[in-house]
Amino acid sequence: MTLPAFPVSNTALPLLDSDVLRTFVAIAESGSFTRAARQVFRTPSALSMQIKRLEETLGQSLFVREARQVRLTPEGEVLLSYGRRLLKLNEEAVTHFLTPPLEGTVRFGTPDDVGSRILPRVLAQFARSHPAVQVEVVVGRSIDMLERLDRGELDLALVTAGNEGLDSARGEIVHTEPLAWACLDGGVAHERSPLPLALANQGCAWRAMALSALDRSGVDYRVAYTSENCAGQEAALLADLAVAPLSLSLIRAPLRKLEANAGLPSIGEYQILLIRGAGTSSAGEVLAGHVAEAFRDLR
Template sequence: MTEMPSLTGHRALPLLDSDVLRTFVTIAESGSFTRAAQQVFRTPSALSMQIKRLEETLGQTLFIREARQVRLTPEGEVLLGYGRRLLKLNEEAVTQFLAPSLEGRVSLGTTDDVGTRILPGVLARFARSHPAVHVDVVVGNSATMLQRLDAGELDLILITAGNPGQESRGEIVHSEPLVWVGREGGVAVQRSPLPVALAHQGCAWRSMALDALDNAGIAYRIAYTCEHSAGQEAAMLADLVVSPYPRSLIRAPLRRIEQDQLPPLGDYQIALVKRSDLSETGDALSGYVVDAFGERHH
């Protein structure tokens, strides 16, 4: 922890040391001084001294120490958010100057759901660290993305896992509940047969929704079939239909339909699939994609 001299003569605020922040974040994520010490190759007592000085500097208790674990105080939780962001920014700054310069093109395919929502942040962050790389983004359904990857046209793809007839491939990077959604105050959910908007055949959301309705004995009609979630969203906004939708994408005036009105759908997952001969540039981009999904869970 260092204190910067002030040109005005006033006592300046202390600077948070990256090494101490890394220790703090590691303890918070592992829930143990002992496990954290093993990860950063120091003794638990050395880590304890670092945290004690950090708590004195900030004038706050950061951890509640219990018999078998430590957990964060409310102040510690606030610092954890700042700590992660500061370490990430530090990594970006160092990478800018020290990482080998990557060049060339990389092509990324994604389906039209959660993947498209994380891409702006991913691409902006990647461009800051690797300005000489050109990224081509293609949006389509999972089956098309897999075909294009296998044909060598795409380097890495984000697809919905578990689509009917689709083999299990890649790394699961995101999982969340699929829920029934309609317009706030709308009447579509009260109609019989139930009007639903779905993607085309071969989509996991479609099969999950139809299986749930069939098993619950609910009469329905497929009022709209649309490849893109924006089309389903438009039909819901017009209060013409209800639709299966990822919980994280719900925005007013859309709302989640109460669970006692329609049957549960379960979770859906997104997988990241890479070509076998992925370049160093493509591998770097895949790391940013995985990190972005990880941040959604914090």
């Protein structure tokens, strides 16, 4: 259904109400007017009226209403992206003026393969809303980040669950993702026997999970290359010298995921934990919130 478009003229365009956008986003994310109504403390009929007015304002149908759920139209998907950004910008503006100014330094540790996915966005947003806070980023292995956190050298750290010496109950799970076998697209390394592997150093959760899976399945392998970071592993893959366990989101052309018919076992999922140091400052807590939200947006 296409509704009559709002007339375009020399007069000012209509403004999108933040409260209506919040309702729209809640419905889109929950897939239900009823569930969204509970989230925003209104009745489903009130939400229906808000969405009807929003659709009339934009001249587009935003939802397809089905028996047990609602789903976005293509136009609704576009608005969802805008809506999330507008609500986030509104939150930053209000925070800037209504919350006490934060100052000081936050020391944040992360493995390179984890932080690279969210750091640019997190640091940019945090700098806009809290320009007086200095953020020091330390990149290294998860086990090193944990040790520095325990020594009081870091305020926050992202670590991979399953690393030796790490109790997963210590932190907040902010991301879960499958591990997959990766190789060079068109390469032959995965056909060699014993299977050549490019792995992180001892103590890495990905390494332990991959070797355990191979041992259980009886695949003959050899550790051909080791590196402290994913860049070293990717170099071996690009040279078609080995295969490696990587998170699914890190496998990009010219690499590819090895499918089940390649004869390699499933590795399983890994988790990323956000761990706070003792006596985390207010600035550290705010940054932790930005980090957790960035990972939620990856889902």
